[in-house]
Amino acid sequence: MSNAIILLAIESSCDETSASIIVDGDVKSNIIYTQEIHAKYGGVVPESASRLHMKHIVPVVEEALQKASIKKQQLTAIAYTQAPGLIGSLLVGACFAKSMAQALSIPTIAVNHMQAHVLSNLIADPKPQFPFLCLTVSGGHTQIVQCDSPLNMKVIGQSIDDAAGEAFDKSAKLLGLPYPGGPLIDKYAALGNPKAFTFAQPNLPELNFSFSGVKTSILYFVQAEVKKNENFIAENLNDLCASIQYTIVTILMKKLMQACKQTNIKQVCIAGGVSANKGLREALISYSVKYNWQYFIPDFEYCTDNAAMIAITGYYKYLNQDFAAMDETASARSHF
Ligand code: KG4
Ligand code: ZN
Numbered sequence: 001m002s003n004a005i006i007l008l009a010i011e012s013s014c015d016e017t018s019a020s021i022i023v024d025g026d027v028k029s030n031i032i033y034t035q036e037i038h039a040k041y042g043g044v045v046p047e048s049a050s051r052l053h054m055k056h057i058v059p060v061v062e063e064a065l066q067k068a069s070i071k072k073q074q075l076t077a078i079a080y081t082q083a084p085g086l087i088g089s090l091l092v093g094a095c096f097a098k099s100m101a102q103a104l105s106i107p108t109i110a111v112n113h114m115q116a117h118v119l120s121n122l123i124a125d126p127k128p129q130f131p132f133l134c135l136t137v138s139g140g141h142t143q144i145v146q147c148d149s150p151l152n153m154k155v156i157g158q159s160i161d162d163a164a165g166e167a168f169d170k171s172a173k174l175l176g177l178p179y180p181g182g183p184l185i186d187k188y189a190a191l192g193n194p195k196a197f198t199f200a201q202p203n204l205p206e207l208n209f210s211f212s213g214v215k216t217s218i219l220y221f222v223q224a225e226v227k228k229n230e231n232f233i234a235e236n237l238n239d240l241c242a243s244i245q246y247t248i249v250t251i252l253m254k255k256l257m258q259a260c261k262q263t264n265i266k267q268v269c270i271a272g273g274v275s276a277n278k279g280l281r282e283a284l285i286s287y288s289v290k291y292n293w294q295y296f297i298p299d300f301e302y303c304t305d306n307a308a309m310i311a312i313t314g315y316y317k318y319l320n321q322d323f324a325a326m327d328e329t330a331s332a333r334s335h336f
Contacts, residue, residue, distance in 0.1 A: 004023050004024050004076075005023070005024055005025075005076050005077075005315065005318055005319075006021065006022075006023050006070060006074050006075050006076045007021070007022050007075070007076060007077050007079055007109070007311055007314050007315060007318060008020070008021055008061065008064065008065070008075050008078045008079070008097075008100075008311075009021075009078070009079040009080070009111070009307045009308070009310040009311035009314050010057070010061070010078065010079070010080040010081065010093040010096060010097050010307060010310065011081050011093065011113075011116075011305055011306060011307040011309075011310045012053045012057065012080075012081060012085075012089050012090060012092050012093030012096075013081045013083075013084070013085025013086065013089055013090055013093070013113050013305065014044060014049065014085055014086055014089060014139070014140075014305055015034065015035040015038055015044045015049050015052075015089075015305075016032050016033065016034050016035070016304070016305040016306065017032075017033040017035070017052065017053050017056040017057055017060050018030065018031060018032040018033070018060065018305065018307035018308075018310075019031050019057075019060045019061040019063070019064035019065075019307050020064055020307035020308040020310065020311040021064050021065060021067075021070050021311070022308070022311035022312065022314070022315050023068070023070070025312070025315050027123055027308045027311060027312065028067070028068035028069075028070070029063075029064045029065075029067035029068040030064070030301060030302075030306055030307060030308035030311075031060050031063045031064045031067065031307070032060075032301070032304075032306050032307070033056045033059075033060050035048070035049060035052045037052065038179065039178050039179050039180075041179075042173060042178070042179045043169075043179055044086070046086045046087075046088055046089070047088065049086055049088065049089045050086070050088030050089050050091070050092055053089055053092035053093065054092055057092060057093070057096050061096075061100075064307070072100075072104060073104070075104060075106055076106060076318070077101070077106050077107045077108065077109055077314070077318055078097045078100055078101045078104075078106065078107075078108050078109070079097070079108070079109040079110075079111050079310050079311060079313070079314025079317070079318075080093045080094050080096075080098075080108065080109070080110065080111065080310065081093055081094075081112075081113045081116070081310055081330075082094060082110035082111060082112065082324070082328065082329075082330055082331065082334075083112060083113065083330060083331040083333065083334035084112075084113060084114065084140070084331070084332060084333050084334040085113055085140075085330075085332065086332065087330060087331075087332040090330035090331070090332070091329075093330070094110075094328075094329065094330040098326060102326070107323040107324070108323065108326070108328070109317045109318060109322065109323055109324055110324035110328050111310045111313045111314055111317065112313075112334055112336050113305075113310075113334075114136060114141055114143065114145075114336050115151075115313055115336060116309040116310050116312070117134075117136045117138065117271040117272045117309060118134040118136055118145050118147055118153060118269070118271055119147075119150060119309060119312050119313045119316070120271050120298040120302040120303070120306075120308070120309035120312070121134065121269040121271060121296045121298055122150065122312055123299075123302055123308055123309065123312050124298070124299060124302075127296070128267040128268075128269050128294070128296045129267055130147065130148055130267075131146060131147060131148045131263075131265055131267070132146075132147050132265060132267035132268065132269055132296070133145070133146055133147070133256070133259055133260060133263065133265050133267070133268050133269065134147055134153075134268075134269040134270065134271050135252060135256050135268075135269070135270045135271070135275075136270075136271045136272045137163070137164040137165065137252065137270065137271075137272045137273070137274035137275055137280070138163060138164075138165050138272035138273045138274060138305075139163060139165035139166060139169065139180070139182075139273055140163050140165070140166075141158070141159070141163050141272065142158060142159035142163045142164045142165075142209050142211075142252070143155050143157065143158045143159075144156050144157035144158070144207050144255060144256060144259045146259075146263060146265070150313075150316040151316055151317065151320060151322075155336065156207050156259060156262075156263070157206065157207025157208055157209065157255055157259060158207075158208060158209065159208070159210065159211060160204070160208050160209070160210050161210050161211060161212040162210075162211040162212050162215065163211070164209070164211065164248055164252060164274045165180075165182055165272070165273050165274050166211065167211035167214060167215055167248050168180075168181060168182035168185050168244075168245075168248060168274065168277075169181045169182055170215050171185065171215065171218050171244045172184055172185050174218065174222060175222070175233055175237065175240060175241070176233060180273075182273065182274060182276075182277065183276070184241075185241045185244060185245055186241075186245065186276075186277050186278055186279065187241075188237055188238045188240075188241035188242070189238070189241040189242040189244075189245040189246075189278075189279060190242075190278065191238040191242075192237075192238030192239040192240070192241055192242030192243070193238075193239050193242055194242040194243055194245065194246035194279075195243070195246070196236070196239035196240075196242065196243050197221065197236075197239065197240065197243040198243070198247075199214055199217045199218050199221065199243065199244070199247045200213055200214060200216075200217035201214065201247060201250065201251055202214070202251065207255050207258060207259050207262070208255075209251060209252070209255060211248070211251070214247055214248065214251070218244060222240070245277070245279045246279065249277070249279045249280050249283050250283075252280065252283075253280075253283050253284070253287055256268065256284075256287070257287060257291065260291065260293065266291070266292060266293045266294060267293070267294050267296070268284070268288065268293045268294070268295050268296070269295070269296040269297070269298075270284055270295075270296075270297055270298075271298060271303070272303065272304075273303060273304040273305070275297060275303045276300055276303040276304060281297055284297065
């Protein structure tokens with residue numbers, strides 16, 4: 001292992017503290033600590049998130065090293081999420097990575113979180129071939145990305161307002177479900193009829209998405225029904241969840257299909273927290289059969305925020321000798 005490229009990667013952009021070890025491109029560990037505390041506030045509280053990252057980052061890193069049977073002194077470089085995300089949370093990971101790298105006299109690698117979500121598709125086999133398209137759907141972003149090589153990608157479509165994950169979470173909230181509501185909608189949707197209720201779908205030009213109209217349409221419909229029958233939500237929860245999920249998934253898939261036609265690319269990936277959604281996964285599979293696409297879906301542990309995706313991106317950046325300056329700092333926004 002003496003000449004092996006051994007990276008530690010840190011992810012702390014939102015409410016997951018995560019560390020991963022990657023050896024010559026193979027992920028050896030991926031430890032994720034999820035901050036459950038935010039559920040009771042109905043969303044992520046940035047101040048609490050930063051504090052919890054401070055508390056958990058050392059044990060999470062120790063566990064990642066231990067699970068991979070790697071000692072700190074063996075590390076070649078340290079990769080960290082530089083942007084986008086909550087600034088206080090990002091700073092914890094960036095400062096930790098820089099301090100540890102300084103102590104070990106090794107370089108750091110700054111990674112863009114959204115690029116890393118796309119490259120989560122390169123962690124395990126089978127891997128897509130270049131060029132491929134990736135629908136990245138998370139709590140903060142909805143993007144269609146064309147990826148021509150590991151570090152050469154461009155956003156060809158995105159949401160002009162809410163992200164798909166927000167659409168799931170906000171819809172869940174108005175049904176009285178706790179945060180994050182996406183996984184709960186997914187769970188109840190499996191028991192309901194996706195055609196029970198119909199909600200407005202946007203008609204945006206090109207490859208852009210919009211979810212704020214859908215949210216309003218769901219809100220007005222539910223409010224009107226609850227006025228007539230106060231038990232409406234409880235009596236129709238499964239059908240409501242199935243119909244909401246069907247609407248969001250249909251909006252996503254229509255644009256993805258348009259992107260495939262426009263680019264003539266048939267290698268199609270999904271990524272981000274919402275790619276854990278069963279309805280989206282099933283829709284991707286059935287579109288792939290119908291339109292002759294080859295589809296790729298990351299393992300569940302690589303869908304929501306995780307450091308393994310930072311590690312794989314860091315690995316490609318390492319191969320390009322793309323290191324971060326020591327005065328590089330975290331940034332809430334990114335231009336990717
Ligand atoms: O990628 P991610 O972990 O964090 C961000 O970078 O935002 O995505 C979190 C989002 C949340 O909105 C959550 O509700 C959604 O992913 N999500 C799901 C499912 N699992 C997570 N949405 C729908 N169905 C799921 N199974
Ligand atoms: Zn994310």
